[in-house]
């Protein structure tokens with residue numbers, strides 16, 4: 001992948017005229033911050049595990065210690081990571097358009113650290129602890145440690161705590177789902193960035209935007225199967241394409 005990227009003039013114009021821009025991001029936007037994506041090979045210690053097999057309630061019930069080890073590894077990795085030019089460009093874009101709704105499937109908090117406010121965390125947040133029995137978010141400083149090694153427990157009911165993310169087979173929180181769908185239906189331009197668009201319901205949000213007349217563009221170095229049905233497909237890294245887009249918008 002080179003640093004050369006062509007941004008269609010019609011996309012820049014649509015963004016200039018947009019009343020409401022909705023953006024959906026996936027793991028690819030954080031790849032340039034050193035956070036591994038889900039469907040690329042893992043490295044080192046975790047190379048032997050399929051991340052998709054670890055992100056399930058069944059895996060947690062079977063081996064909570066293993067799941068916590070994996071999530072602690074991810075917390076440490078993300079805590080050391082910094083927002084990259086793609087994240088920073090999206091934070092700037094929010095200041096250039098009348099309204100921007102940012103929906104992320106990422107649980108890493110890098111959009112907020114880049115300066116975006118009002119981020120819809122579709123799959124939760126890596127740094128939250130949640131009671132596996134009651135579902136409530138627990139302040140991690142009050143979680144307790146007994147029972148299984150390395151598995152914190154709920155100070156209210158004693159059940160195991162789990163990371164506050166959405167796993168396969170689990171429902172998206174109602175507020176995140178409803179707000180995302182409403183934003184997609186209302187927006188004039190929809191950007192799908194760094195996602196394989198394979199996991200529903202997130203993968204269906206672009207369709208809602210299209211069906212309601214929005215211009216839809218994808219930014220991904222490996223155009224997805226869905227790209228052909230979008231108005232624009234920009235085959236580039238987000239950290240290259242988004243700053244270029246901002247440069248054109250500001251010109």
Ligand code: OAD
Pocket residue numbers: 025026027028029031032037038039040052055105106123166167168193194195196197198199219220221222224236237238239
């Ligand atoms: P994936 O790992 O499925 O896809 C990452 C996408 O990012 C791929 O299409 C890559 O081509 C693309 N990509 C890689 N580097 C990029 C870059 N520098 N700039 C732009 N794009 C780049 O990740 P997601 O689509 O986010 O859910 O996965 C969706 C969900 O599946 C995740 O939220 C997670 C996972 O299981 C749950 O845990 C519920």
